[in-house]
Amino acid sequence: MALLSVITGRLSQAFLLIFVMSLVGFIGIHSVGNPVYNVVNIETATPEEIRRATILLGLDQPVWRQYLVFVQNVATGTFGTSYIYHQPAFGLVLDKLSATFELALFAMLVATVLGLGLGVLAGTRPGSPLDRVIVTSSVYALSVPSFWLSMMLILVGAVMTGWFPPGGRGLTANLLGFDWSFLTSDGLRHLVLPVLALAIPNIALIARLARAGTVEVERMEFTRFCVAKGLSRRRILFHHTLPNISLPIVTIVGLQFGGMLAFAVVVESIFAWPGVGKLLIDSIQLLDRPVVMATLTFTAIAFVALNTLVDLVYVVLDPRVRIST
Amino acid sequence: MKISTFKPTGFKMPDRASYRQFLTMPNIVLACYVAVALAAPLIAHQNPYDPLQVYGWEASLPPGTEGSGGFNYLLGTDGLGRDIASSIMYGLRISLLVSIVSALAAAVIGLTAGVSAAYFGRWVDALIMRVVDLQLSLPTMLVALIAIVTLGPGIDRIILALIIVQWATYARVARSVALSEAGKSYIDAVRTMPLPRIRIIFRHLLPNSIAPAMTLLPIEIGHAVALEATLSFLGLGVPLDQPSLGSTVANGFQYLMTGQYWISLFPGFALFGLIATINFVGEDMRRIWDPRSRSI
Numbered sequence: 001m002a003l004l005s006v007i008t009g010r011l012s013q014a015f016l017l018i019f020v021m022s023l024v025g026f027i028g029i030h031s032v033g034n035p036v037y038n039v040v041n042i043e044t045a046t047p048e049e050i051r052r053a054t055i056l057l058g059l060d061q062p063v064w065r066q067y068l069v070f071v072q073n074v075a076t077g078t079f080g081t082s083y084i085y086h087q088p089a090f091g092l093v094l095d096k097l098s099a100t101f102e103l104a105l106f107a108m109l110v111a112t113v114l115g116l117g118l119g120v121l122a123g124t125r126p127g128s129p130l131d132r133v134i135v136t137s138s139v140y141a142l143s144v145p146s147f148w149l150s151m152m153l154i155l156v157g158a159v160m161t162g163w164f165p166p167g168g169r170g171l172t173a174n175l176l177g178f179d180w181s182f183l184t185s186d187g188l189r190h191l192v193l194p195v196l197a198l199a200i201p202n203i204a205l206i207a208r209l210a211r212a213g214t215v216e217v218e219r220m221e222f223t224r225f226c227v228a229k230g231l232s233r234r235r236i237l238f239h240h241t242l243p244n245i246s247l248p249i250v251t252i253v254g255l256q257f258g259g260m261l262a263f264a265v266v267v268e269s270i271f272a273w274p275g276v277g278k279l280l281i282d283s284i285q286l287l288d289r290p291v292v293m294a295t296l297t298f299t300a301i302a303f304v305a306l307n308t309l310v311d312l313v314y315v316v317l318d319p320r321v322r323i324s325t
Numbered sequence: 326m327k328i329s330t331f332k333p334t335g336f337k338m339p340d341r342a343s344y345r346q347f348l349t350m351p352n353i354v355l356a357c358y359v360a361v362a363l364a365a366p367l368i369a370h371q372n373p374y375d376p377l378q379v380y381g382w383e384a385s386l387p388p389g390t391e392g393s394g395g396f397n398y399l400l401g402t403d404g405l406g407r408d409i410a411s412s413i414m415y416g417l418r419i420s421l422l423v424s425i426v427s428a429l430a431a432a433v434i435g436l437t438a439g440v441s442a443a444y445f446g447r448w449v450d451a452l453i454m455r456v457v458d459l460q461l462s463l464p465t466m467l468v469a470l471i472a473i474v475t476l477g478p479g480i481d482r483i484i485l486a487l488i489i490v491q492w493a494t495y496a497r498v499a500r501s502v503a504l505s506e507a508g509k510s511y512i513d514a515v516r517t518m519p520l521p522r523i524r525i526i527f528r529h530l531l532p533n534s535i536a537p538a539m540t541l542l543p544i545e546i547g548h549a550v551a552l553e554a555t556l557s558f559l560g561l562g563v564p565l566d567q568p569s570l571g572s573t574v575a576n577g578f579q580y581l582m583t584g585q586y587w588i589s590l591f592p593g594f595a596l597f598g599l600i601a602t603i604n605f606v607g608e609d610m611r612r613i614w615d616p617r618s619r620s621i
Contacts, residue, residue: 028475
């Protein structure tokens with residue numbers, strides 16, 4: 001029952017969110033520039049050609065009718081045809097999806113493992129030199145702008161040492177109809193730098209949360225009781241401390257993962273990683289409206305879906321949520 | 326001696342705050358940053374955006390080269406022959422201006438919206454908070470992208486976009502504090518007096534709900550610096566003739582592969598240092614004003 005009410009509540013909220021998002025995004029992208037000039041050759045086009053291209057793209061219609069056409073296209077699952085690539089916009093997004101997805105997944109894996117490890121390490125020794133080093137460096141890691149971090153990773157990891165390639169996806173292998181880089185050793189080498197660029201700020205974020213949680217839990221009666229009972233440190237950590245600090249960490253992992261599908265924009269453009277974010281930036285600059293809308297809608301859906309998933313994980317992880325809803 | 330001076334109770338220095346506790350390392354570094362930004366026209370060797378002062382043929386010189394302007398390019402020059410050190414100082418001005426103005430404006434708007442939502446309740450509350458929820462449930466970067474694409478390029482536009490991105494956080498915090506304040510008896514007391522609502526909100530409710538939101542301010546300024554730099558880096562932020570730190574770093578990106586590291590390294594360090602300093606200052610401020618949130 002609890003699961004069902006969480007899902008229905010979330011879904012109705014999600015639909016509203018996606019609807020408003022699409023409306024705002026639509027009006028936004030339609031208030032800038034005229035995409036016709038990116039479709040026709042601006043130097044040689046006659047006014048007649050421009051007029052015909054405008055009609056062909058449906059840009060002569062009033063905005064509300066264009067929105068209706070857009071909704072119709074969403075319903076049929078194509079999101080309209082790209083002005084530039086002349087392919088269904090949603091297909092374009094799907095093509096890029098696997099690249100963004102594997103990047104975000106690996107970054108989050110690295111961030112969760114390292115962040116939890118460092119956080120627990122610091123949290124079990126509050127006030128120690130190690131704790132102070134971890135807390136202070138986490139502030140630095142959270143402050144570094146992601147585009148500069150990416151550039152410095154290229155400088156050190158690619159230009160100066162030549163250990164890793166500076167950009168691109170490398171060789172990919174096909175699995176389940178999508179191309180994946182992590183299946184080939186060349187692709188893995190290409191993954192290292194962008195994954196690091198995305199993971200480093202998240203390691204800091206998760207480490208801070210884990211540290212705060214651990215400090216709090218270690219102070220509680222039940223931990224002292226566990227110690228008094230003679231349980232090993234390892235058992236206390238894995239069976240009592242970690243489950244109790246897991247909720248905020250699951251939240252932040254979900255949020256950050258969703259954010260990465262959008263925020264990877266920066267890292268993707270620097271590492272020339274052909275993902276959804278790079279597609280979005282390129283399409284914005286080319287005024288390719290259907291692709292922009294498809295990407296925005298997709299990102300919003302992915303974000304909402306992840307938030308819902310996090311809520312569901314709550315229900316599984318925390319018995320109190322199960323009872324109260 | 327005046328006995329009954331009314332003072333808002335919410336926002337004040339802690340009683341035992343000797344001013345020495347503000348002489349911390351992050352505060353001093355931040356003050357230096359601000360001083361350099363303010364004094365840039367006086368201490369910079371050249372105005373990098375005045376073509377008459379730039380020697381175009383001295384492009385991409387490594388750090389320490391003597392230039393024909395009679396000064397040393399301490400941090401080298403960029404691809405157009407502009408002195409990197411001067412570019413940093415001038416870029417700092419734009420970055421600080423944009424982030425401070427937008428964070429302050431967002432704070433004022435967010436606080437007013439949040440406190441109004443708490444005071445009026447009902448449909449005002451529902452309306453404002455739905456918008457806030459909606460916005461906070463999306464990634465900041467996405468909201469910023471949509472806003473800046475809609476508004477177009479320019480310094481005033483990017484400030485506006487940052488305000489749109491940031492106001493919701495203040496609104497949510499201010500509302501939750503104001504809700505508990507609004508239930509207290511001093512608000513009941515002023516409500517019985519023939520005062521206009523505006524006065525009750527701005528003179529009584531707002532000052533008492535301001536403290537937690539103020540601790541947000543430095544953190545949000547740090548966010549604003551980073552966000553502005555990112556948007557400028559993507560070519561969506563400040564215009565080319567008024568580069569901020571972010572767009573200065575972006576200019577150096579294409580030279581990175583050929584080993585001309587100094588064009589992006591030094592402005593990036595300045596930017597990174599600025600954001601880190603603001604974050605450290607923010608953490609100190611929060612520790613002083615809001616002792617409860619010490620743990621994270």
